[in-house]
Amino acid sequence: MEDAAPQTIYLADYRPFGWIVEEVALTFRLSPDATRVASRIRFAPNPEAPPQEFFLQGEDLRLVSAAIDGRPVQPDVTAKGLTCAVPSGPFLWEAEVEIAPAANTALEGLYMSKGMYCTQCEAEGFRKITFYPDRPDVMAPFKVRIESDLPVLLSNGNPAGQGAGWAEWHDPWPKPAYLFALVAGDLVAHRDSFTTRSGRKVGLAVWVRPGDQDRCAYAMDSLIRSMRWDEEVYGREYDLDIFNIVAVDDFNMGAMENKGLNIFNSKLVLASPETATDDDYARIEAVIAHEYFHNWTGNRITCRDWFQLCLKEGLTVFRDQQFSGDMRSHAVKRIEDVVTLRARQFREDQGPLAHPVRPDSFVEINNFYTATVYEKGAEVIGMLKRLVGDEGYARALDLYFDRHDGDAATIEDWLKVFEDATGRDLSQFKRWYSQAGTPRLKVSDDWKDGSYTLHFRQENPPTPGQPQKDPRVIPIAVGLLNPNGDEVVPTTVLEMTEAEQSFRFEGLATRPIPSILRGFSAPVVLERQVPAQEQAFLLAHDTDPFNRWEAGRALARGEILAMVTEGAAPSPQWLEALAGLALDESLDPAFRALALRLPGEDELAQTLHDRGVTPDPDAIHTARRAAGRALATRLAPQLPGLIAALTDRGPFSPDAAAAGRRALKGAALMLLTRTDGGAAAEAAFAAATNMTDRIAALSALLDSGKGQAELAAFEAQWQDNPLVMDKWFALQIAFAAPAEAAETTERLTAHPRFDWKNPNRFRSVIGALSGNHAGFHRADGAGYRVVADWLLKLDPLNPQTAARMSTAFETWARYDATRQARAKAQLDRILAAPGLSRDLSEMASRLRGAAG
Ligand code: B3K
Ligand code: ZN
Numbered sequence: 001m002e003d004a005a006p007q008t009i010y011l012a013d014y015r016p017f018g019w020i021v022e023e024v025a026l027t028f029r030l031s032p033d034a035t036r037v038a039s040r041i042r043f044a045p046n047p048e049a050p051p052q053e054f055f056l057q058g059e060d061l062r063l064v065s066a067a068i069d070g071r072p073v074q075p076d077v078t079a080k081g082l083t084c085a086v087p088s089g090p091f092l093w094e095a096e097v098e099i100a101p102a103a104n105t106a107l108e109g110l111y112m113s114k115g116m117y118c119t120q121c122e123a124e125g126f127r128k129i130t131f132y133p134d135r136p137d138v139m140a141p142f143k144v145r146i147e148s149d150l151p152v153l154l155s156n157g158n159p160a161g162q163g164a165g166w167a168e169w170h171d172p173w174p175k176p177a178y179l180f181a182l183v184a185g186d187l188v189a190h191r192d193s194f195t196t197r198s199g200r201k202v203g204l205a206v207w208v209r210p211g212d213q214d215r216c217a218y219a220m221d222s223l224i225r226s227m228r229w230d231e232e233v234y235g236r237e238y239d240l241d242i243f244n245i246v247a248v249d250d251f252n253m254g255a256m257e258n259k260g261l262n263i264f265n266s267k268l269v270l271a272s273p274e275t276a277t278d279d280d281y282a283r284i285e286a287v288i289a290h291e292y293f294h295n296w297t298g299n300r301i302t303c304r305d306w307f308q309l310c311l312k313e314g315l316t317v318f319r320d321q322q323f324s325g326d327m328r329s330h331a332v333k334r335i336e337d338v339v340t341l342r343a344r345q346f347r348e349d350q351g352p353l354a355h356p357v358r359p360d361s362f363v364e365i366n367n368f369y370t371a372t373v374y375e376k377g378a379e380v381i382g383m384l385k386r387l388v389g390d391e392g393y394a395r396a397l398d399l400y401f402d403r404h405d406g407d408a409a410t411i412e413d414w415l416k417v418f419e420d421a422t423g424r425d426l427s428q429f430k431r432w433y434s435q436a437g438t439p440r441l442k443v444s445d446d447w448k449d450g451s452y453t454l455h456f457r458q459e460n461p462p463t464p465g466q467p468q469k470d471p472r473v474i475p476i477a478v479g480l481l482n483p484n485g486d487e488v489v490p491t492t493v494l495e496m497t498e499a500e501q502s503f504r505f506e507g508l509a510t511r512p513i514p515s516i517l518r519g520f521s522a523p524v525v526l527e528r529q530v531p532a533q534e535q536a537f538l539l540a541h542d543t544d545p546f547n548r549w550e551a552g553r554a555l556a557r558g559e560i561l562a563m564v565t566e567g568a569a570p571s572p573q574w575l576e577a578l579a580g581l582a583l584d585e586s587l588d589p590a591f592r593a594l595a596l597r598l599p600g601e602d603e604l605a606q607t608l609h610d611r612g613v614t615p616d617p618d619a620i621h622t623a624r625r626a627a628g629r630a631l632a633t634r635l636a637p638q639l640p641g642l643i644a645a646l647t648d649r650g651p652f653s654p655d656a657a658a659a660g661r662r663a664l665k666g667a668a669l670m671l672l673t674r675t676d677g678g679a680a681a682e683a684a685f686a687a688a689t690n691m692t693d694r695i696a697a698l699s700a701l702l703d704s705g706k707g708q709a710e711l712a713a714f715e716a717q718w719q720d721n722p723l724v725m726d727k728w729f730a731l732q733i734a735f736a737a738p739a740e741a742a743e744t745t746e747r748l749t750a751h752p753r754f755d756w757k758n759p760n761r762f763r764s765v766i767g768a769l770s771g772n773h774a775g776f777h778r779a780d781g782a783g784y785r786v787v788a789d790w791l792l793k794l795d796p797l798n799p800q801t802a803a804r805m806s807t808a809f810e811t812w813a814r815y816d817a818t819r820q821a822r823a824k825a826q827l828d829r830i831l832a833a834p835g836l837s838r839d840l841s842e843m844a845s846r847l848r849g850a851a852g
Helices: 217-234 278-293 306-326 330-349 370-404 410-422 534-539 543-565 572-583 587-595 599-612 615-634 638-644 656-673 679-687 692-705 708-718 724-734 741-749 759-771 783-792 801-812 816-832 838-849
Strands: 018-031 035-044 055-057 061-066 080-085 091-099 107-113 116-120 140-147 153-157 158-163 166-175 182-185 188-195 201-208 243-249 263-267 439-449 451-459 476-482 487-497 500-505 514-518 525-527
Touching: 116 243, 116 263, 140 153, 140 182, 153 166, 158 638, 166 306, 166 599, 182 243, 182 534, 182 572, 201 217, 217 243, 217 278, 217 587, 243 278, 243 525, 263 278, 278 306, 278 656, 278 692, 306 330, 306 370, 306 410, 330 370, 330 543, 330 587, 330 599, 330 801, 370 410, 370 476, 410 587, 439 487, 451 476, 514 534, 534 543, 534 572, 543 572, 543 587, 543 599, 543 615, 572 587, 572 615, 572 656, 587 656, 599 615, 599 801, 615 638, 615 656, 638 816, 656 679, 656 692, 679 692, 679 708, 692 708, 692 724, 708 724, 724 759, 741 759, 759 783, 759 801, 783 801, 783 816, 801 838, 816 838
Parallel strands: 018 140, 201 243, 243 263, 439 525
Antiparallel strands: 018 035, 035 091, 055 080, 061 091, 107 116, 116 182, 140 166, 153 182, 158 166, 188 201, 439 451, 451 500, 476 487, 476 514
């Protein structure tokens, strides 16, 4: 367990490590309870560092021996690491430690998953493997020898020899310890190869447990497309002879970009039409690309310290979003990304956990792998690109790779390449990295003598620790439409730099209809009172697909909120506009499916809160369902025809066009099930030949309070496939009535297939309850209690996942006094638990801070 008073680390305290690591050689003798790790590390004094004590991080290690230049030494060992007197010049450090991977339930450092050894070192897991300067600015080439009877022994870099019971690996590229990886197990490979544009033939392998090898083809295909794309779009080639991906079942997050040896959560590798949905396929493609792209943005150029995390994560998310857009549809991808940004990052920015894209302090860095660092970090890069243009961006990136290859860099370095490549001053823009919170952009307009003016005012609300803020640079993409729907001013980027600013458009014949923040050109909340008629006009005519969708979303939000606050009925005009869109065959089915999706209950609650109304989760739930039923009734006559037209008869293909048709078909089936008694969905479930259609049918039935027989059939068919069973667990809780969600969760936690120590299982059950808005925020506090019970149970074993899941509580200050008191009581209960981890205690106290 952790120290009583965990320490806060500050960006301002950064200082370089006193030594350079010239080379690392590690030998692992693997054994579940007593693995021996021998290290030989060449240190030389770092001329750029201030004098300091020689300190190596190390946690949960049993030091067996240590020597300097061959002479035994007795370092001073604490729970955090060791100090030792060292020579003033270069020296060779040798140490041997013992660790117990089988007892490692935190899944950080070296651990075991289903008989296989694997590692997770980012951010600070390497210190659980051996004593080392475990910080990203210490980069070194590694040589690794693994001794074990297991048949497959892998580490970073290129293979350097193997024999019975051993293998050696050399990684020539200097890397920080967080990119170290080791895997040993009984694994089989799905192989392929890729020849880089300069002619290097790279052997590719996706390693899985025997029996899973038939579900690797899509991951491999995604990898090859990523490698080609990074050459074509960023000019970046791969730099080793081989690239390995390993799938593991017990993993705290999605995947990890270890040099030459990516380790993945198996749910982001394994896919077949029978077991994976279209969303799974899209996610696999995106994450395979993300981890591969890290080879340049993260590995070749890494972060000086963990405060710079967005340097690699924001950029790599931005790159994977570009890639998915190129592979699929830019419009659909942008809409999906903004939906996620609002649901996760805006929510974070508006609550007690708000922090800057580059935080300036932390207690536990694992708590800062957040939507703000990742998704807002990517938005900030999107804004930079919009401001400097595509060519400026390309020049800046070339300079970044030229100037910083091999460096551990900072956000200052990153912005400097943009300044040098484009001649722009980015000092004001830098506020996006230091100021937390989502700016609010208020808009008004006027029309006089043929001149049209847009007035903007930005407000930057206070966030924890940041009461005052300065105006930011906001790129606002605007287009103007004529009342007949023609675009009279094509997309123009207005650059707002002041707190209040106006932009005038001359020479227009009639007062235009503005389309503002096209493509969601900045991560802000646009506050403009737009009459429903104008939204409907934009929904029908906007030439910018994002704003077209946005207009529909705003209309839907307005309709449902009027139902909540005024008891209104859904307006026929809205239903007509949505029905028109759903049936418009000139539009991409994926776009139509997105347009049919009503805003979520959490988004509606946030909107009410923003308007100063305390959200009632039950009323929101009821109104949203009534809106869905009204839409179903309006479309009922057309739905069977629409579904039939969208049904593909050929073999399954995971491509975007086919997935888009299935998405619209699934949305249509959900609506139809609300009016046909379930007949169509029951037939669709029975006839489904792929998981997307099967899940769509089951969801439609559960949404209408049916589907018990189908649930049983699904369980009987898939009980031995944990990844598919995760869907089975999650769906029942997601669709449970609010009054039953907590009980359903508790019942499912007693199910024999609920292995709560596995992060995927835990998320599929406890995470699903947090996602059932009205169920989690139930007035009697049962939702809060069940989630808190499980966080407390998981924390001693796996603090990282427990802390991550505690974000369920981040919105509680929005609700009424009774709910607040109940949520607060659970947070207090968590904080009072003896031996609480540093991870969960930091999260719970930040969350608690909101409530007063
Ligand atoms: N870099 C890893 C995330 C590590 C999380 C550590 N708690 C995966 C990624 O972002 O690509
Ligand atoms: Zn990443």
